[in-house]
Amino acid sequence: MAYTDESGLYELFDKLGDALQDVEVVKEKKYMERFLKELVSDSGLASYGEEQVRKNLQMGSVDTLLLSDGLRKLRLTIKCGNCGFEEKKTITKRAGEEDYQPGNCLKCGSGLSIQESVDIVDELSTNADQMTTNTVFISSDFEEGNQLLTAFGGIGAILRYKTGI
Numbered sequence: 338m339a340y341t342d343e344s345g346l347y348e349l350f351d352k353l354g355d356a357l358q359d360v361e362v363v364k365e366k367k368y369m370e371r372f373l374k375e376l377v378s379d380s381g382l383a384s385y386g387e388e389q390v391r392k393n394l395q396m397g398s399v400d401t402l403l404l405s406d407g408l409r410k411l412r413l414t415i416k417c418g419n420c421g422f423e424e425k426k427t428i429t430k431r432a433g434e435e436d437y438q439p440g441n442c443l444k445c446g447s448g449l450s451i452q453e454s455v456d457i458v459d460e461l462s463t464n465a466d467q468m469t470t471n472t473v474f475i476s477s478d479f480e481e482g483n484q485l486l487t488a489f490g491g492i493g494a495i496l497r498y499k500t501g502i
Contacts, residue, residue: 361476368473369481372403372493381499385489387427387457389502394464398500402465405491407477410457415439419447427457461492 375383384393387410393399409430416423422444428437439449465472475482485493 362479365473365475366479366481368401368403368495369475369485372485372495373481375495381501382496384494384496384500384502385492387490387492390492390494391461391464392502393494393496393500394461394468394470396500396502397468397470398496398498399465399468399470399494400497401471401473401495402461403473403475403485403493403495404458404461405477405482405486406474407486408458408491410491412455412457412460413437413439413451414453415449416452417442417445417447417449420445422449423452430456 372383376385384390384399390399390402394402410427411430413426413428414423415426420442422442426439437451439451441447442449462472464470475485477483477486485491
């Protein structure tokens with residue numbers, strides 16, 4: 338750093354920002370290394386995919402929830418106004434809630450409507466907070482982070498104990 342005035346401070350903050358970003362990537366890589374290690378071991382302390390991780394979160398068995406920064410999904414609550422049938426469905430945000438047509442009720446054949454739409458990242462991280470689970474957002478800018486998004490659906494978990502799910 339060559340300056341001691343205001344421009345020198347800007348230069349310092351720029352360099353610090355780059356260094357701090359590198360530290361975050363290193364932390365994310367360590368979480369992904371641990372997740373992948375647990376996945377291939379016999380310990381049973383890793384889980385992935387929305388359904389499995391959701392079940393493990395409900396049980397309180399997730400130590401660390403790993404969410405990809407590229408995860409773009411909505412969790413819809415769909416309900417029949419006629420018979421009260423209700424289901425939850427996850428859709429990709431690209432299609433968008435406004436483009437999704439829920440169709441007809443499986444029980445009575447009446448039309449279904451969307452009652453609620455929640456970003457899946459918000460929903461899962463809120464569930465994790467309620468279970469005192471650590472949530473880590475993983476950048477898809479590095480190999481392991483991209484692997485979380487493409488191979489594991491953007492959702493992974495390091496478990497506290499083996500659940501068999």
